[in-house]
Amino acid sequence: MDFPALNPDRNPIESMLGKALRSARSRSATVNKVKKFFYLAEVSVGLTWVKAHASDPGNELVDQQAKLATAEGEKLEIPTPYSCVKFKIEKNLMNDWKETWNDYDFESGRRIRDFVPKVNRKFLVFSKYLIFFLSGHGPFPYYLNRFKKLISSYCPGGSIGNVDHYVCRCQYTKDFHLKEPIAAHRQA
Numbered sequence: 001m002d003f004p005a006l007n008p009d010r011n012p013i014e015s016m017l018g019k020a021l022r023s024a025r026s027r028s029a030t031v032n033k034v035k036k037f038f039y040l041a042e043v044s045v046g047l048t049w050v051k052a053h054a055s056d057p058g059n060e061l062v063d064q065q066a067k068l069a070t071a072e073g074e075k076l077e078i079p080t081p082y083s084c085v086k087f088k089i090e091k092n093l094m095n096d097w098k099e100t101w102n103d104y105d106f107e108s109g110r111r112i113r114d115f116v117p118k119v120n121r122k123f124l125v126f127s128k129y130l131i132f133f134l135s136g137h138g139p140f141p142y143y144l145n146r147f148k149k150l151i152s153s154y155c156p157g158g159s160i161g162n163v164d165h166y167v168c169r170c171q172y173t174k175d176f177h178l179k180e181p182i183a184a185h186r187q188a
């Protein structure tokens with residue numbers, strides 16, 4: 001369908017409307033609805049720009065209806081796009097996390113701070129084993145003994161059975177050992 005050529009010199013809104021109506025693929029439901037109405041109305045409806053509202057009965061009626069709609073009309077709520085809501089929620093969560101991270105200064109958090117010095121989205125951890133390692137909490141004798149789940153906090157090899165022992169030094173997990181970072185390389 002060929003939409004009427006609007007004169008952009010007369011009115012910038014008219015120019016934008018003309019571009020929107022002539023665009024091949026519009027994402028706007030409103031623009032697509034207007035296009036459909038134009039198509040169904042064929043030649044009986046057109047767009048023109050009128051310089052003044054004076055003495056044009058159609059324009060006077062439209063003006064009156066517009067004023068009535070602004071004074072007594074229904075509230076029009078345009079939903080916020082999902083991407084915008086997602087972005088705002090993520091931003092607020094990151095700010096809250098950063099605040100909590102910076103305000104938290106207890107001994108139990110020092111181990112994690114050695115490996116993760118500041119809040120960063122890349123450090124969101126989804127592996128329970130990595131969480132065990134970073135936090136020191138998990139199925140280790142040292143941790144389980146604190147809650148009276150085991151009688152002893154020692155590994156069967158005789159050393160204290162904490163995370164670092166099993167990951168770096170234990171004779172029973174030798175095939176899976178990581179190199180223990182020296183104190184100078186750890187974040188402080």
